[in-house]
Amino acid sequence: MxxxxxxxxxxxxxxxxxxxxxxxxxxxxxxxxxxxxxxxxxxxxxxxxxxxxxxxxxxxxxxxxxxxxxxxxxxxxxxxxxxxxxxxxxxxxxxxxxxxxxxxxxxxxxxxxxxxxxxxxxxxxxxxxxxxxxxxxxxxxxxxxxxxxxxxxxxxxxxxxxxxxxxxxxxxxxxxxxxxxxxxxxxxxxxxxxxxxxxxxxxxxxxxxxxxxxxxxxxxGADRISLQRAGDALTQEFGASCFYCDASVRAARHVDHLLPWSRVGIDGLTNLVLACAGCNSSKSDLLPAPEHVGRALARGRTVLDQLAVEINWPSQYDRVVSAGRGLYTTQPMSTPVWQGRNQIQMLTRVDFVWPG
Ligand SMILES: [Zn+2]
Structure with a gap:
């Protein structure tokens, strides 16, 4: 056939x-x-x-x-x-x-x-x-x-x-x-x-x-309230600052799905970062620039897995790696990706080099 x-x-x-x-x-x-x-x-x-x-x-x-x-x-x-x-x-x-x-x-x-x-x-x-x-x-x-x-x-x-x-x-x-x-x-x-x-x-x-x-x-929809426990753990481990722009998130802390929830629905700790209100709303459902994913993974599998165990939360490191690889390699060239507030870039072939 x-x-x-x-x-x-x-x-x-x-x-x-x-x-x-x-x-x-x-x-x-x-x-x-x-x-x-x-x-x-x-x-x-x-x-x-x-x-x-x-x-x-x-x-x-x-x-x-x-x-x-x-x-x-x-x-x-x-x-x-x-x-x-x-x-x-x-x-x-x-x-x-x-x-x-x-x-x-x-x-x-x-x-x-x-x-x-x-x-x-x-x-x-x-x-x-x-x-x-x-x-x-x-x-x-x-x-x-x-x-x-x-x-x-x-x-x-x-x-x-x-x-x-x-x-x-x-x-x-x-x-x-x-x-x-x-x-x-x-x-x-x-x-x-x-x-x-x-x-x-x-x-x-x-x-x-x-x-x-x-x-x-x-x-x-993503369940924002239930993510706060993960947000507390991320704050304790990595500090109360925005993963994207480093601004303080003490006033308003958002827990952001790095690979958008609407795309892959991964709630594991590896896919979660703290974000300020500005970055969170600007990023919305856009794919992040691949280097953000690289930085999120560079927080380290051991650290993330350990943190996840401590709060009885899934880590899903491997799933983020494979979902990220699949998302970026199947996007058409020039797909807009979110670099930072008011900074949209076009995905290029160079971005396809993927860790792990
Ligand atoms: Zn920010």
């Missing part, structure tokens, strides 16, 4: 997934969003290589997407399917309630890393359900037709058998060129998938939602 690597064709097919009928659950959207993020973090040196996406990683990302969405909104846990039920988010909701303490719910990355029996069970349940349904059905754009596969071979899927999953390397294999194409399309497609997801959740929860709450923020 000839793989489709033309970005426009692939993009059209992914948009068709969005439009193929009224969804009764949000699983396909979750899988697509997780795949886009993992593609950005898995960009191969040779764009035409096939790329394996580990199914445990994919499962963790899907759990992560639902994790924050399980927070009650105005006292309600929002439905993610028409009837409010489903194997995947029941498993996530159960796991979440089992680890939620009196004051807060831990980050899902830590929960997965700690590997409690409840977590291992929930993870296995979600993985099997993903292989059985959404991963098998994702590329069916029209029912009954002979749908050409455009992302990965799903002929062996449709089963929850652990043996079959293991026989296929516990991975889905993206066709040649697909990983890089997905990474390039991610900035265009992620907002579209998020909008579709917000629409679905609004429709599935009509009885409890009026137009009031900011549903998009609830489902996908």
């Amino acid at each position: 000839p793989p489709l690597t033309d970005p426009l064709t692939l993009g059209q097919k992914l948009v068709a997934v969005l439009e193929s009928g009224r969804r009764t659950a949000t699983y396909k959207l979750a899988v697509l969003m997780a795949l886009l993020d993992l593609a950005v973090e898995s960009v191969p040196d040779d764009a035409n290589d096939v790329v394996d996406i580990n199914l445990d990683d994919l499962t963790t990302r899907v759990i992560e997407l639902y994790w924050r969405q399980m927070r009650p909104l105005d006292g309600h846990r929002l439905r993610q399917s028409s009837d409010g039920r489903g194997v995947i988010f029941d498993a996530v909701a159960h796991l979440r309630s089992s680890v939620t303490g009196a004051h807060r719910t831990p980050s899902v990355d830590l929960v997965v890393a700690q590997g409690s029996p409840e977590c291992i069970a929930a993870h296995a349940t979600v993985k099997q359900a993903l292989v059985r349904y959404p991963l098998k059905l994702l590329q069916n754009l029209t029912t009954g037709a002979d749908n050409e596969r455009f992302l990965y071979d799903d002929s062996w899927m449709g089963t929850g058998s652990k043996r079959v999953i293991a026989e296929h390397g516990n991975a889905l294999t993206l066709f040649p060129g697909v990983c890089v194409t997905l990474a390039r399309l991610a900035p265009l497609l992620k907002p579209a998938f998020q909008l579709a997801w917000v629409d679905d959740v609004r429709r599935m929860n009509r009885s409890v939602l009026d137009d009031g709450p900011d549903l998009a923020h609830h489902l996908f």
